[in-house]
Amino acid sequence: MSPAGSAAELARRLAELCPARGIDLAGAVPLDGPAPGAEHWRRWLDDDLHGDLEYLARTRDERADPRVRNPWAKSLLIFAQRYTDGWPAPDEAQDWMRGVSRYARGSDYHDVLLAAVKAVLRDLRETWPELEAHPAVDTGPYLERAWAVRAGLGFVGKNTCLIHETLGSGMFLAVAPTNLVLSDWTGAPHPLFEVAARGSLPREDTDRCGSCTRCLDACPTDAFIDARVLDAGRCLSTWTIEWQGRAPADERDRQGDHLFGCDVCQQVCPWNGKALRGAAGRPTPRDAYAPLQAHAEIDLAGLIGLDAEGFRERFRRTPLWRAHPEGLRRNALVVAANTGRVDLLDEVRRAASEDPDPEVRAVAAWAVNRLEEPA
Numbered sequence: 590m591s592p593a594g595s596a597a598e599l600a601r602r603l604a605e606l607c608p609a610r611g612i613d614l615a616g617a618v619p620l621d622g623p624a625p626g627a628e629h630w631r632r633w634l635d636d637d638l639h640g641d642l643e644y645l646a647r648t649r650d651e652r653a654d655p656r657v658r659n660p661w662a663k664s665l666l667i668f669a670q671r672y673t674d675g676w677p678a679p680d681e682a683q684d685w686m687r688g689v690s691r692y693a694r695g696s697d698y699h700d701v702l703l704a705a706v707k708a709v710l711r712d713l714r715e716t717w718p719e720l721e722a723h724p725a726v727d728t729g730p731y732l733e734r735a736w737a738v739r740a741g742l743g744f745v746g747k748n749t750c751l752i753h754e755t756l757g758s759g760m761f762l763a764v765a766p767t768n769l770v771l772s773d774w775t776g777a778p779h780p781l782f783e784v785a786a787r788g789s790l791p792r793e794d795t796d797r798c799g800s801c802t803r804c805l806d807a808c809p810t811d812a813f814i815d816a817r818v819l820d821a822g823r824c825l826s827t828w829t830i831e832w833q834g835r836a837p838a839d840e841r842d843r844q845g846d847h848l849f850g851c852d853v854c855q856q857v858c859p860w861n862g863k864a865l866r867g868a869a870g871r872p873t874p875r876d877a878y879a880p881l882q883a884h885a886e887i888d889l890a891g892l893i894g895l896d897a898e899g900f901r902e903r904f905r906r907t908p909l910w911r912a913h914p915e916g917l918r919r920n921a922l923v924v925a926a927n928t929g930r931v932d933l934l935d936e937v938r939r940a941a942s943e944d945p946d947p948e949v950r951a952v953a954a955w956a957v958n959r960l961e962e963p964a
């Protein structure tokens with residue numbers, strides 16, 4: 590039988606449990622209709638804006654309505670965990686890590702946040718022993734940002750990111766379909782728990798970007814085709830994180846020195862500057878997301894020659910794992926070419942003739958040409 594809980598009781602329990610688990614925001618919504626944003630989602634797929642991310646198209650109906658995958662579920666719990674207090678940050682100047690997205694410099698958030706959410710759910714069973722919940726971080730077929738908006742965790746900016754007025758957008762999201770019946774849900778869009786209170790803007794007003802277009806203007810690859818509409822096939826995150834996501838050869842220079850991921854559309858966002866300024870006085874983001882020492886030893890030459898074993902040693906349980914060793918070699922070659930690293934020409938030439946992967950060899954040949962071009 591499904592347990593029933595009042596929003597007030599759930600809020601009280603979440604406020605007790607979340608801080609100890611390093612969760613900054615939590616909310617809940619009854620699962621009584623399709624996902625908010627389902628229409629936007631379908632249009633986005635129909636317009637082929639998912640690029641090479643085929644796994645998205647395969648879960649078209651499940652993402653549009655979580656009840657397809659979870660017919661038993663009565664509500665969704667949504668959680669957010671900060672990984673940064675804003676941009677830029679003191680470690681931004683750190684050598685090679687400058688090209689690595691902030692989200693990827695520490696431990697893998699899938700592991701860290703999922704463990705935290707599982708612990709909260711376990712403790713919630715002290716109140717509701719019948720509670721069933723299937724938490725997911727990123728990999729589940731859910732429109733996490735849209736649900737987070739519905740639960741009052743923030744708003745979606747023109748850069749498509751979930752932004753909290755006080756905490757900014759440097760946070761990861763998790764969702765958990767549950768069998769908990771929210772007995773007195775009023776539909777008011779506010780979180781049940783938040784580590785830092787928001788300002789005074791009306792919560793119903795979801796467009797808080799106003800006339801600002803900084804993120805749209807700053808994107809190095811012109812990946813936004815409109816406000817809140819991203820062409821994933823043009824995003825540097827796809828090009829550099831997904832081994833399948835490839836920059837068109839004549840546009841590789843747009844990758845600049847981005848080795849893994851991209852933060853530009855968040856870095857320029859005034860809400861993140863504000864988050865940084867307000868950081869003092871709040872608990873700092875998790876240690877797990879502090880830059881890993883192991884990363885500091887990696888340089889471009891090392892990455893160009895990265896083999897499967899080195900990759901496993903250095904990047905297991907970090908977000909860079911997703912790129913595969915081939916993807917990191919490819920990215921390092923593009924960055925070497927774009928930053929004029931003629932000192933690496935020997936390594937780049939060797940990759941052009943000896944890299945075991947034909948695609949990496951092709952990128953290396955392109956990089957050799959670029960580096961040999963007269964200045």
Ligand code: B12
Nearest residue numbers: 626690727732733734735750751761762795824826850851
């Ligand atoms: C595929 C994917 C990508 C793709 C496509 C991104 C995109 N914008 O669609 C790529 C590889 C490019 C990518 C990049 C990044 N990603 Co990503 N990604 C995802 C993933 C797996 C699915 C997103 C998706 O469904 N996209 C399709 C579009 C149509 O959906 P959407 O952007 O979520 O848009 C919804 C809302 O915007 C909403 N909406 C739009 N306007 C409005 C208005 C209102 C009023 C409402 C209610 C809703 C609403 O409707 C849309 C459809 O539901 C999610 C995890 C998940 N399961 O949700 C992580 C996720 C979105 N990614 C995340 C992160 C951290 C990143 C990067 C910052 C990583 C990096 N530094 O390189 C970048 C950010 C780039 C960007 N500007 O989005 C976080 C975002 C956290 C946050 N604060 O927003 C997520 C939630 C992962 C997680 N669990 O934490 N990502």
Ligand code: SF4
Nearest residue numbers: 808824825851853854
């Ligand atoms: S992550 Fe970078 S490339 Fe992707 S949309 Fe944002 S600014 Fe553009």
Ligand code: SF4
Nearest residue numbers: 746747798801804858
């Ligand atoms: S940079 Fe401006 S337009 Fe883009 S998300 Fe931030 S406030 Fe909105």
